[in-house]
Amino acid sequence: TTYCPDDNVTRSQMATFIVRAVLRVRFDQPITAPTTPFFTDVPATDVFFPFVQKMKELGITSGCTATTYCGTDFTTRGQMSVFVVRALLTP
Secondary structure, eight states: OOOOTSSOBBBHHHHHHHHHHHHHHHHHSSSOOOOOOTTTTTTTSSSTTTHHHHHHHHOEEEEEEEEOOTTTOOOOOHHHHHHHHHHHHEE
């Protein structure tokens, strides 16, 4: 029942927001994404897996390293702005 506007957002949560917005996918609609993990720290069992996969597939992210996404790290406003711009400019 609360929104918590001052709470931090993780990189995985941010992936969910951006993918749903870009693809205009409702909460009850599934996301289709590659099933082979792009990142070693986001296994297929992770609830955010399809969103992180789709971010990589769409070219919105390349991860925090060549092999990891760092999904539990918090996203700064600066980082978030880069993701939003990439999401808006990616065809």
